[in-house]
Amino acid sequence: MRFSFTPEQDEFRTSLRRALEARSPTKEVRRLMATEQGFDREGWKKLNQEMGLTAVHIPEAYGGAGFGCGELGIVLEEMGRSLLCAPFFSTAVLAATAILNAGTEEQKKALLPKIASGDVTATFAFSEDSGLNDAASVATTAIASGGSYKLDGTKSFVLDGHTADLIVVLARKPGSKGEEGLSFFTVDGTAAGLERRLLKTMDETRKLARLTFKGVEAKLLGAEGKAAAPFAKTLQQVIVCLANEMVGGAERLREDALAYVQMRMQFGRALASFQTMKHKAADMLVDVELAKSAAYYAAAALDESDPEVPMLASLAKASASEAYLQTAIHAVQMHGGIGFTWDNDTHLWFKRAKSSEILFGDANQHRETMMQNWGAGT
């Protein structure tokens, strides 16, 4: 297992960080999060193509760069750090991973190059109004009709669902239950009968939509009725990616809070000179570094197709959920009253920490999943 980044990876991180610092200062984050779209289509396309971001982990055979989760993890960590407002997670992580896991060779050749090139944005709609992430909770139905299918039902908490050009949807054969009868479908974002409503989110940098399907035309992706396994695999990869994004955000919060207490004077001395601040800062470093280790390890395990991935993915997500939110709580506290204002940037990451904590399963849920995969089934 690899435990450090190669010089090439370090270099990639440095240049990406520089690009994101230039393109996504918090002023820009604030501007974009206030828009309905949540991102700037032209600006994102340009940045994406310059840096080859959505292509990173897509194999070369499908128009991508063919890197692994190590590199994808770096991209996510840096995006978490900069809070870049762009449909990267939805397109490159959710949709591309689902297509890679489920699609036929022909479908991958048809769909992935457009994602890799940045011409198409996409997402993956699986959760419904319950907000659960398991196969059994899927109620949306797909009825075969001629050569294609008609989808009926509701998907919610769909990342960038209101803007995605292409939507991968998880739906089931009417009358089927649990993990049976589930299939992936692809739907055009502008299909007739599809109603997309932007949800008002606590974390405005992460746009979520509720999608209502009324007889929406859909194409089968992969094998009919066999979606349960690729769906589970996709979710594991998705939470490892999210964990890497989260530790990037946590580190940024930690650094900003530290810089603030170094600069802020009270009682005639820097806040950073108080031992209570020093000890808190040391604890924050431990929290963040341990969560980084878990996130990096899980990403490395994905690249090596380690059989422990189901356990490691949940471990990394549980760890990142706790560490990111705890860091955010400390960061607000270290800023004092200023940290509770809208003008101070801390709340942008605090809210991202909170939304990430819950998204795709909270720490309690993933600790339980981890235990089941540790040979502690009940």
Add this chain to the structure above:
Amino acid sequence: MSDIMESDLTEEQARADVRAWLKANWDPELSLLEWRNKLVESGWGAPHYPKEWHGRGLPVKFNTPIDDEFAKVGAITVARAGIRTLAAATILDHGTDFHKQKFLRRILTGEDTWCQLFSEPGSGSDMAGAVTRADKKGNKWVINGQKVWTTSAHKAHWGLLLARANWDAVKHKGLAYFVLDMKQPGVQVHPLRQMNGHASFNQVFFTDAEVEPEMMICDVGDGWTVATTTLMHERRGADGLRTWAQASNRKGRIYEEEKAEIATTMEPYKWYPQRAGRVDLVMKRAKETGKIADPVVRQEIAKLLIMSKSAEWTARRARAAQNQGKPQGPEGSLGKLASSHVARQAARVHTYITGADALLSGADSPMEGVIAEILVSVPATSIAGGTDEIQRNIISERVLKMPKEPSVDTTKPFKDVPRNITAKA
């Protein structure tokens, strides 16, 4: 002898040389002392020591491959466990030829046992605040005061002593560093019983104990610098305390002798695995007791496993970066604090798993008292070897570059610094 300097040896050549020497010399029917004398004379016992002092002047990095060759034939090494290795490292760095002549050989052969007389009841984290007195009377130094947390003091022949010889100097400049003969009337050793019932350490009382002037290492005032060397070697693990010595199962006179030596040396440390929390036992115990089915306990176990795994991976990240020649990142400084978190959570989890049986101890308790021992040993982890609070200071000051703690005791003569009243006036 070729004209190639031995320090220019490659690792492969060093391996070949030691292999040939072992082939010619290793004999498990020798006594431990006979064998170790051979090691000392050949330089293969401590190949990184200078040639004139029982070594071969080889780079430290060759020690691992050379040890490996020893292990292959089952050959026993020089004595390494305990404080003696710290003594040797300190004497090599700061001692005179007299000290090296007198002590190094008997350290390597294991004939002499050592102890470290640094901590005091009034100065633990604040070690430079030592108040044990060293007064020059006539030609000798006379020692009065008390030390504590002294492993093996009751067996030691020699002690590394930090004592205050100048009370008019500032805190760090008034200390002297001595080698003290432990076998003298002025030295009294009493075991110090810990909250877990073991007595791995001692208290050492000095009443007009005497030290010959030539047994001082460096000048008065440089004692703290020398002590820092000893502590640095301790942190690097040069003392081997962190490696659990394993007696060989092989047959032969020498192995029997070694087994007895290991049993004696490691005796004080037998509860150390328990103080780290015994994460290895958690799943087995949870299944045995059926608590694995309790969703709350499952959550707590998972929290523990996440911490423990992440701490392990963090240490491996630090090592990997070091191997790549990268500058040390923050991940290298967190291990001590992380291990405290792990130990505390492990004790919590063992309690949940054990239930009412956690009220019991010794033979009445699960695993012949091992679980009970975990519960009452874990508090040592966040204190021994630098408290969590000191670790946080170190991390915040050295890694995060936050301001140093204000110092109120380093700018005036030490005699004017407020301090604890010593137990023995």
